[in-house]
Amino acid sequence: MLSFRRRLALAHVVVVTAVLAIAATLTYLSLVASLRQQLDGALLVLAEQEASMLAANPDLPVTVHEAPSAVSASASASGTGTGTAPPPSYARLDRLVQIIDRDGQVLARSANLGASTLPSDAALLARLADGEAVFENLAYGDEPTRRVSVPVRGGRALAVQVAGSLDDVDHNIDAAGWIFGAMGVVLVVVLTVTGTLMTGRVFGAIDDVTRQAQRIGDRTLSDRLPHPGPHDEMGRLIDTLNDMLARLEQAFEAQRRFTADASHELRSPLSRLRTELEITLRRPREPAEYVDALRSSLDEVVRLTTLAEELLTLARLDSGQESATAASVAIAPLLEEVVRRARPAATRRDVDLQLDTLATADPAASEDADGEPVPAASAGRPIAAHLPRQLLVLVATNLVDNAVKFAPAGGTVRVSLGTREGWSAIVVEDDGPGIPEEERPRLFERFYRGAGARASEVPGTGLGLALCDAIVRAAGGRIDIDDSPLGGGRFSVLLPAPR
Numbered sequence: 001m002l003s004f005r006r007r008l009a010l011a012h013v014v015v016v017t018a019v020l021a022i023a024a025t026l027t028y029l030s031l032v033a034s035l036r037q038q039l040d041g042a043l044l045v046l047a048e049q050e051a052s053m054l055a056a057n058p059d060l061p062v063t064v065h066e067a068p069s070a071v072s073a074s075a076s077a078s079g080t081g082t083g084t085a086p087p088p089s090y091a092r093l094d095r096l097v098q099i100i101d102r103d104g105q106v107l108a109r110s111a112n113l114g115a116s117t118l119p120s121d122a123a124l125l126a127r128l129a130d131g132e133a134v135f136e137n138l139a140y141g142d143e144p145t146r147r148v149s150v151p152v153r154g155g156r157a158l159a160v161q162v163a164g165s166l167d168d169v170d171h172n173i174d175a176a177g178w179i180f181g182a183m184g185v186v187l188v189v190v191l192t193v194t195g196t197l198m199t200g201r202v203f204g205a206i207d208d209v210t211r212q213a214q215r216i217g218d219r220t221l222s223d224r225l226p227h228p229g230p231h232d233e234m235g236r237l238i239d240t241l242n243d244m245l246a247r248l249e250q251a252f253e254a255q256r257r258f259t260a261d262a263s264h265e266l267r268s269p270l271s272r273l274r275t276e277l278e279i280t281l282r283r284p285r286e287p288a289e290y291v292d293a294l295r296s297s298l299d300e301v302v303r304l305t306t307l308a309e310e311l312l313t314l315a316r317l318d319s320g321q322e323s324a325t326a327a328s329v330a331i332a333p334l335l336e337e338v339v340r341r342a343r344p345a346a347t348r349r350d351v352d353l354q355l356d357t358l359a360t361a362d363p364a365a366s367e368d369a370d371g372e373p374v375p376a377a378s379a380g381r382p383i384a385a386h387l388p389r390q391l392l393v394l395v396a397t398n399l400v401d402n403a404v405k406f407a408p409a410g411g412t413v414r415v416s417l418g419t420r421e422g423w424s425a426i427v428v429e430d431d432g433p434g435i436p437e438e439e440r441p442r443l444f445e446r447f448y449r450g451a452g453a454r455a456s457e458v459p460g461t462g463l464g465l466a467l468c469d470a471i472v473r474a475a476g477g478r479i480d481i482d483d484s485p486l487g488g489g490r491f492s493v494l495l496p497a498p499r
Helices: 004-056 073-078 122-129 167-215 233-281 287-319 332-348 389-406 437-442 451-455 464-474
Strands: 095-101 106-109 134-140 143-151 158-165 328-330 352-357 384-386 412-420 423-430 478-483 489-496
Touching (some): 004 143, 122 134, 122 143, 143 167, 167 233, 233 287, 332 352, 332 389, 332 412, 384 489, 389 464, 389 489, 464 489
Parallel strands (some): 352 412
Antiparallel strands (some): 095 106, 095 158, 134 143, 143 158, 423 489
16 A cells, blocks of 8 residues: 555646646647637638728729739839839738639639639538628648638629638647647656655654654653744644643653552551551450550541542542532532531531521622622522532532641631622631642642641641542632631632522
């Protein structure tokens, strides 16, 4: 099978040849028609001149008006002429002229016809009698001949016939055919060679890109394809491929970090669980000690289970197996349930956990200067979102638990619900130290934990916020991080409101 390069070159040759053949054929036919029309026009002009002179002088004898050089030739030869002989005329150099009556009898003819006459048949005489000018080709003499027959107007039943040789026209047509053929062959060869060279250059650059791309693997994703230089179609293609390689490199790097972090997070509780069990089994212990060891092991198992469930949910979201869209679900009852479950932990830490939910989402609802949802005076439909209930519970639980865990003792955590510019807004904020600006862009990275979280004794895997962000983005929403009027950080979950 021919390569794409050869198929492209072959298609180029075929198209160029076809276009040139059509153009040359049309030009050749136009030239042939033009040459024949020129000859017909010259014959017709001479015939009409003769016919008009016969019609203008009905009383004069019927004669062919020869060129002046022919009339004076005999006088000049005998020396009887006076003055200087007129210049020669080329008007009728190869034109044969004769005048016939309605029966086809020749009444006069040009000197170059000699004793010969041009043939006339009955069909021609009938058409002349009807007043028609007739063009025809004759097999006369040793050259192809073209003739026009024109009836004389003005009552004289005569006709003028003028014939001319087609030999020069045919020679010109043959020469034009050879010229067009030679030019066509030269153009096809030149365009084929030029197209081949240009195709070779383009595909040479593609071959370079192909060889470089074949050398790039998962360990050499930092390499880039060679840029041809100009920012043409090939340059834009290389830029696009290099951008794709950069995205792949980032994705592979994120995958490597994710694998390493996941391995670390899984190894730590497993190591603690193993250590706890080994220490417990070294010697016989009291039942209370076994109970404490089992409880400690259960805590590690719960942490491993939570981590596995979060990883599984993230994997399903990434692969599209977990849908983040569903029927409309009311948010207020769900937040009440989440806050109720988090309240014991808040009480143990002496944290004031507040819940402020709007009963309805009204089009007249607005925001205050701090971006807080403000309830409208009139009632409307319940605030809701298109998100599976279990995923929305997971998002709210992670945000509320994080706020309670990192809030200072005696602090405040406020959970509020409202509308914001057509979005359903869940806001979780506290009065803690807040989140540094430099850490905010990385908070949603998987297994990333800020400096405060790493320095504290609060357990965590660094997957909670990443999981929340993945769920909210899959549902078409977003999570904003900014400063809270309470003094700490504020997480605003904005979800598309049902219409």
